[in-house]
Amino acid sequence: MAFNFDESIDRRHSDSYKWRKYDGRDVIPLWVADTDFRSPPAIIEALRARVEHGVFGYGAPPGELATLFVERMRSRYQWRVKPEWLVFLPGLVSGLNLAVRALTREDMGVVIPTPIYPPFRSAARGAARQQRLAPMALTQGRWQVDLAAIEESMDGTEQLLMLCNPHNPGGTVYRREELEQQLAFARRHNLLVCSDEIHCDLLLEPGARHIPFGSMSEDAEQRSITLMSPSKTFNIAGLGASLAVIPNARLRMKFIAQRSGIVPNVDVLAYVAATAAWRDGQPWLDEQLHYLRGNRDWLAARINALPGLRMALPEATYLAWIDAGRLGVENAQRFFEQAGVGLSAGADFGDPRFIRLNFGCPRALLEQAVARMERAIRELG
Known part of the structure; x- marks a missing residue:
């Protein structure tokens, strides 16, 4: 292996x-969705060269970045994206909020699967839009949205x-x-679509294939905004480089108008990192995926052997969604935090029976965290 994903990097005293x-507590944090892996050397070298340049004035999106993204969509998904469809953003969450505000009015509703990443619902709530929550159900080991349940x-x-795909x-x-x-469903109810595809490169299940929503047909293209980013894939979320693909010119202008004077441009170093990621990062990504598959499979075996916990295999991401409803505790997130493992509370996503665990970390750290969870459950019994 050319890249060392077992390397332990001390982040306790960083930003x-x-x-x-x-800070100051013996708790292993496996909650928010960034990894504890060092970013690809190609990105670090590109950033080093840009810093050596020494001038950090206002920046525009590099032409190379748009070209790389367009080619990436063509080669991976057979989606012929045009450069003028792209709107660069300093983060995907801002894209969710802009989509809600640009594409709906206060008297309109938003259909959202649940449970889901919290900023989806907060984007609707912050814009005072009504929410229609479509339940996710576990079917043959896969979580799927049941849109018919709310029709x-x-x-x-x-x-x-x-x-969210x-x-x-x-x-x-x-x-x-x-x-x-x-x-x-969108066509039947005359809906526009915003599709968050930030995890599209993190496919763990052999044979799984990501299909961008907008790539399916001209109709899908013209009624959708697709949000993508290299940030989760290459662990550069703190740099803030994302984009929206908006083929429909009318929707694109409404989206751009909504951001005017409120959402800033992308940081110049973020442009550098994103360009290096999509140009040179694939060898690193291939090895990261191999490592994450190992972590996922190891974790699932250990979690599913514990009384009171159940975990379906995620086909993508480095995030385990664990059912703790039969554990017999009032608050599973607090229970494991007291045992020294910091997880995300399922209530934040829409289901308090669950906890979310980030396994994007060195195996040794994951093993230490799971050992603490196992010990806490034994003591509970």
Whole structure:
């Protein structure tokens, strides 16, 4: 292995949001979605060269970055994206908020799967939009959204369907027929679609294939905003480089107008990192995926051997969605935090029975955290 994912890097005394939450406490943080891996050497070298240049004035998106992204979409997904469709953003969450505000009015509703990454619902809530929550259900080991479950309660004021593919939490990679059902739902109810695809490169299940929502047809293209980023893939989330793919010119202008004077441009170093990631990062990514698969499979075996916990294999992401409903404790996140493991509370995503565990870390750290969880459960019994 050319890259060392077993390397232990001390983040406790850095600016790490993930690790500083438990500053001064003996708690292993496996919650917020960044990894504890050193970013690819190609990115570090590109940043070093840019810093050596020494001038950090206002920056524009590099032409190479757009070219790399367009080629990436063509070669990976057979999606012929045009450079003028791209809107660069300093983070994907801002894209979720802009999509809600640009594509809906206050008297309109937003359809959102649940449980889901919290900023989806906070984007709707912050814009005072009504939410229609479509339940996720575990079917044959995969978490899938049941849009039919809410059709009878819809009143025609809904304007936007928000999707997460791969889904967070749960790690589902939607199949083409599932995406076609989502598109048919959007067409039936005359909905626009915002699809968060930030985890699309982190496919762990052999044979799984990511399909961008907008790539399915011209209709899907014209009614959608697709959000993508190299940030989760290459562990550069703190640099803030994301983009929206908006083929429909009218929707794109509304999106751009909504951000004017509020959402800043992308940082010049973020442009450098994103360009290096998509140009030179694939060998590192291939090895990271191999390492994450090992972590996932090891973790699932250990978790599913514990009384009171159940975990379906995520097809993508480095995030385990663990059912703790039978554990017999009032608050599983607090219970494991007191045992020295910091996890995400399922209530934040929409289901308090669950906890989310980030296994994007060296195996030794993961083993230490799971040993603490096992000990806490034994003592509970």
